[in-house]
Amino acid sequence: MNKTIFFAFLFIQNVIFAQSSERDLSSENWQFKNSKDNKWLPARVPGTVHQDLMNNKIIQDPFKDENEKKVQWIENEDWDYQTSFTISSKEVKNENVNLIFNGLDTFSEIYLNGKLLKKTDNMFRIWEIPVKQNLKVGDNLLQIKFKSAVNTGKEFAKKVPFTMPESPRSFVRKAQYQFGWDWGPRLVTAGIWKNIKLEFWNNAKFDNIKVEQKNLSTKRADLNIHTSILADREGKYTIVINDKPNQVQLKKGQNQIDIPFTIQNPKLWQPNGWGEAYLYDMKLSLQKDSKALSYKSLKLGLRTVELVQQKDEKGKSFYFKVNGNPLYIKGTNWIPADSFSPRITKEKxxxxxxxxxxxxxxxxxxxxxxxxxxxxxxxxxxxxxxxxxxxxxxxxxxxxxxxxxxxxxxxxxxxxxxxxxxxxxxxxxxxxxxxxxxxxxxxxxxxxxxxxxxxxxxxxxxxxxxxxxxxxxxxxxxxxxxxxxxxxxxxxxxxxxxxxxxxxxxxxxxxxxxxxxxxxxxxxxxxxxxxxxxxxxxxxxxxxxxxxxxxxxxxxxxxxxxxxxxxxxxxxxxxxxxxxxxxxxxxxxxxxxxxxxxxxxxxxxxxxxxxxxxxxxxxxxxxxxxxxxxxxxxxDYLGNWKAFHYQAKRSFEPLLISVSETTESYDIYCINDLLEDLQIDSKMELVDFDGKVLWGAGATSKLLANSAEKHLEIKKENFSKFDLSKTVLKIVVGSNSLKSEKLFFFKKPKDLKLPQPTITIKKLSPTEIEISTDVLAKDVYLIGDTHFSDNFFDLLPNTSRKINLTKPLEKIEVMSLWNTLKN
Known part of the structure; x- marks a missing residue:
């Protein structure tokens, strides 16, 4: 048999075996109740008690109206969850069966067929419990009893001889934002917030795979694959990494096996803006006597990252060097995308x-x-x-x-x-x-x-x-x-x-x-x-x-x-x-x-x-x-771009023009985040709001890679005879491959003498429009049930802008800053 075809066949067998060795219990018929009550209600796993109460119409959506205030009682209650699942005689013949909880929120007792298996106290931990001896052929009852994290945290707080700020949240290992923040509601959840599965295994299984990148050059990447393997039986096994088999001897119990692996002429994983974020597929199979026992796969990116902190005359540097080059970091901070994190979809x-x-x-x-x-x-x-x-x-x-x-x-x-x-x-x-x-x-x-x-x-x-x-x-x-x-x-x-x-x-x-x-x-x-x-x-x-x-x-x-x-x-x-x-x-x-x-x-x-x-x-x-x-x-919460995100996109462009005002001049900076030098031509014009050019200048220069440079300086005296509340400085900088434009206003928005624009929207196709105006239109705002490729932008007369829509609209409303003026 052709080696490639044989490995593909073997890989398919491994996947089938690995999939059949796990069983998701999240999709079973779950129920929940307040621990004080007798009546069980349907529940969804993964989920939270708030979601289950909403689904059963016991509470109203806390995101609506002022309902958040009405659901605060939930955090002080204890909640019980349970399901029944069937085990076949074939499944129980497996040598090992583990019950794995990827996320329990937070203080719980786990019972299987009436026996207490484990007490949990951390929302962020994975709980893996051997349960073969607790299972029976036929129906099995799994129960999880959750204690109030607020009440439990208060009990912990009593043991400290002084008052801790933000008590009791700091005593409990759960998502801290649930206790309320200056951007989020107080919704302290409980429940099975990640999936539950049964894992059946025989002989041996992978516990964990860690890839160590020992050396990386343009010619080769030398890796060390650290495999953690739990073996029920000692003996000779085979670890296949992609198409390369490796014979190993395992002892009974935990084994740490390190396997060297080389990639020739590697492609680097590059951060956004520097190239492709290239990923390699790594597939690992654990076998014994040509039978697949366990399977892992991962995506591998080859790159180097280091944090550089070096003393200098002003203090100490703090920057990231990626793949050997200093990377200017442009980005943001992330909070959970929902107060009820189990409902954050992959698509979101x-x-x-x-x-x-x-x-x-x-x-x-x-x-x-x-x-x-x-x-x-x-x-x-x-x-x-x-x-x-x-x-x-x-x-x-x-x-x-x-x-x-x-x-x-x-x-x-x-x-x-x-x-x-x-x-x-x-x-x-x-x-x-x-x-x-x-x-x-x-x-x-x-x-x-x-x-x-x-x-x-x-x-x-x-x-x-x-x-x-x-x-x-x-x-x-x-x-x-x-x-x-x-x-x-x-x-x-x-x-x-x-x-x-x-x-x-x-x-x-x-x-x-x-x-x-x-x-x-x-x-x-x-x-x-x-x-x-x-x-x-x-x-x-x-x-x-x-x-x-x-x-x-x-x-x-x-x-x-x-x-x-x-x-x-x-x-x-x-x-x-x-x-x-x-x-x-x-x-x-x-x-x-x-x-x-x-x-x-x-x-x-x-x-x-x-x-x-x-x-x-x-x-x-x-x-x-x-x-x-x-x-x-x-x-915002529904995924719509606010004006800020459109501006962030402009402010984070790889080639940026920025104007800094001093007492005597307007200093024009060019910032180049790319890894290559740019030969740039720049053109500057002072334009009034009717589109008339009042002053102009230009220059040609070299802009170094990975740099920010003061490119030009315009003396304020050049503009002394103009009414700067009616003018804008237009700067265009470009190279053969890149172009950037900046409109710099001399006055705050409230002090601009804006004319009334007539904004025209021309439909080019069902999902493309062209915007133009007769006079300056400041902060053009397109309103409609679609995502616009650009919005909240300034538009000069005698220019136009093409905008793409994610879906066609019959009607698009438009306004500009002029519409907000008190005339």
Missing amino acids: YQKLIKDSKDANMNMIRIWGGGIYEDDEFYKACDENGILVWQDFMFAGSFYPADETFLNNVKEEVKDQVNRLQNHPSIALWCGNNEIDEAIVNWGYQKQFKYSKNDSIQVWKDYKKLFHDVIPNTLKENLTTDKNIYWPSSPSIGWGHKESLTEGDSHYWGVWWGEQPFEIYNEKVGRFMSEYGFQGMPTLETAKSMFSGTPDLNLQNTTIKAHEKHGRGWEIINEYMKRDYQTPTDFIKYNYVSQLLQARGMQIAIEAHRRSRPYNMGTLYWQLNDCWPVVSWSSI
Whole structure:
């Protein structure tokens, strides 16, 4: 038989065997009830108790109206789940049967046929239990009894001699955002939030596969495949990696087998913007006597990532070097895409990551108050060239460090690192979100009247957890030192001078400090891992807040309830007064609030990118939402792009033009994120709002790869005779392969003397339109039930813009900033 055909046949057999050795119990007929009740109701697994209560019409959707307030009782109750499943005589003949829970939320007791098998205490752990001796041919009863995480956490809190902030959430190993955040509701869930399966195996099975990249060059990649194998019988076995068999001797019990593997002339996995995120298929089969016993597959990306921190005259650098080249990081922060994470679909993960790629991003930070995301998230990042900054799930509080808690965290870290480390997208492991800062800056010790010994204990516990247990466990379970550990984000709080000279920085002088957007030009750190400003969601998402006919009114209590920051409306209004005329009409206010958010974030991102190489990364807060809400997101809960996401796409372009105003000049910067130099021609024109060119200049120069350079300087005296409230500076920069355009306005939007535009929409095809205008149209806003390839853009007369639609529309409404003026 042809070797290739034989291996393909063997591979198919392996897959069939591997699939038949597992059985998903999630699809069985599940029931649930309040532990106080007798009546069982139908349930769905994976799921949460809130979803099951909604499906049984016991509660109304907490995302609608003000229903969130009405469901708070759920967190204080205990909940029981059960199902019955049938085991055949053939299945029970397997030598080993394991019951595997990929996610139980959070405190539970697991019973099989009336016998207590395990107590669980961590939402983020995988629970694997041998159950062959507990199974019987015929019907088997599986029961899971969940205790209230809130009540359990309160009991833990009583054992600490001082008050812990955010108690009881910091005592329980579950998603911290469920306890409420300034962008999310309080919905503390319980339930079987990931799938359950029965695993049948004989002789031996793969436990885990880790791929170590020992050496990588253009000619070859030398790998070490670390296989963890559990054997029930000792003897000779074969491990086939792709088409290459390897004979191994296994002892009974746990075996660690390392197998060298080489790839000739390897293709590199490149981050978005630098090339293809190339992935290799790796298929591993464990065999004995030509019979397939166990099977694993993974996608492998070959790349190098290192975090570079070197002292310099201004502090210490903080940047990522990918495949040997410094990479300017452009991206965002991620929160869970739903308050009920089991209902986040693969399609939603893929769309949000693709939307990030389409906005020219190359990194997403998974924030530490959510969840270790579903495999589909990391798969999408691998495929789209998006690097991942992975926080461990700790955020904004103090955490205990007793032996039980630390051992629990250690197992959590092992489970998640073993699950995720083969993903080429993983670039950094980070201990927590804002806990160092919480201890040092937030004044909890004074608020809760800590003694000196109490404060010392908090810091000792912090060090033990984030500087000892987590990094040591990480090191024990990683195959390579190229995945880096960073104890806390930020490394230094935003009120301290050093926060802008070393490490990563969360800058919240804008929003929390209510400083003007322009302060972003001064407050630039080495790596900006958090900053942001709120904006309203799209009209479609605002309407989804209502169960009945939407009342789109800023005074409506439902609209107000979907803003979780205590002073959110007040802060938005204050900033809006500074830069815009404030509309009273809801639709216009919604539109201007989005423009306001986009304007602030544009100023921040461009200030960061102009400062390269001092600054080497900008991750804004935040990409997405977990429910319909006014928030810092650039994409709202329903997946619609806000004005900010369209602006992020422009601000993250690989070739960016940015204008910095000084007391005497307008400095024009060109930023090139590509790996090749560009020969660029630039053309500048001062244009009035009717399209008349008042002044012009041009230049030709070389723009170095991976650089930000001041390209031109225009003296303000050149424009002294013009009314700059009626003009715009148009800059076009281009090379043979790339072109970028910038419209720079000299005045704040509220101070522009805008003419009334007549905007024309020409239909080119069912899914393509062309937009044009007779005079300047500022911030053109296309409204319709479709996704527009561009929106919230400025348009000069005598120009046009082609826009693609994801689906045809009979009618498209359009407005511009002129429509919001108080004439």
